[in-house]
Amino acid sequence: MxxxxxxxxxxxxxxxxxxxxxxxxxxxxxxxxxxxxxxxxxxxxxxxxxxxxxxxxxxxxxxxxxxxxxxxxxDYGVVSVHHVGMLCQNLERSLNFYQNILGLEINEARPHDKLPYRGAWLWVGSEMIHLMELPNPDPLTGRPEHGGRDRHTCIAIRDVSKLKAILDKAGIPYTLSKSGRPAIFTRDPDSNALEFTQVDN
Structure with a gap:
């Protein structure tokens, strides 16, 4: 432990x-x-x-x-989660999902040419998602249908119902929280699981 x-x-x-x-x-x-x-x-x-x-x-x-x-x-001063790294096979395909569907913005201040692979940093509030185009993403098949039973990244949002409408319009499958709380689970094009949980503040 x-x-x-x-x-x-x-x-x-x-x-x-x-x-x-x-x-x-x-x-x-x-x-x-x-x-x-x-x-x-x-x-x-x-x-x-x-x-x-x-x-x-x-x-x-x-x-x-x-x-x-x-x-x-x-006792070393934990502050917050700084970023989550996610592997993808095709950076442009992933950026289309994260930018054009989820509406996340790229952090242009983060270096893109310092690493030996392509990538992008996306703002999630004051933290980030680091997309990394590498040849070893997780398999697309054999994953749980419900993202909550897989390794996943959870993003706090204001309104689950609005995101549900966005995913419906884009034809992106999702599941709702099994406990009944306001949360929705979906996957990006590389089957990385994402949870969006509704918060009040």
Whole structure:
């Protein structure tokens, strides 16, 4: 498990999988952080954490039983996702999809001639998608019909219904969120899965 895993993943170990059936009765106590004097500066087993780390503790109460778990986090200043790299076979075909259908704009400030392959950087809010024309994209067949069950990139949007109309007009297939929340899943011309989830702010 990565040392940057979320607290929710603490319940995924084999010894606690049975707790999922009682998840509606789980309550989390206040998460406490070890004082700075207890910061760890040595690596953990399997290369899970290197450099300056700190440990957070959470107590999980399930039907009266209290389980204490620890999660190790790196303290190196995570800010946001900077960009997502996506492979494509034909840059022009991909740009037609991302620019002309999804309406994303190219970041002209990013260098296009510094790398040994063709590519383009597209703005997604304050972050980017880096399209890379390379000969090894994922296979087009054998992928799950629903992009949520495949590796995918999620983009926050204001109105799922408007995007649904755009995809309908372009004849691009999609699936809706299986949970009923306002989200839509589609794929680009190279079958890279994209999720668009509706947010309020």
């Amino acid at each position: 990565s040392c940057c895993s979320s607290m929710a993943s603490l319940l995924s170990s084999p010894s606690t999988l049975s707790l999922q059936h009682r998840a509606n009765r789980i309550s989390w106590s206040t998460v406490s952080t070890n004082p700075p004097s207890e910061l760890h500066q040595t690596g953990f087993r399997n290369g899970g954490c290197h450099g300056l780390c700190f440990v957070t503790k959470a107590k999980v109460a399930v039907d009266g039983d209290v389980i204490e778990k620890e999660a190790v986090k790196n």
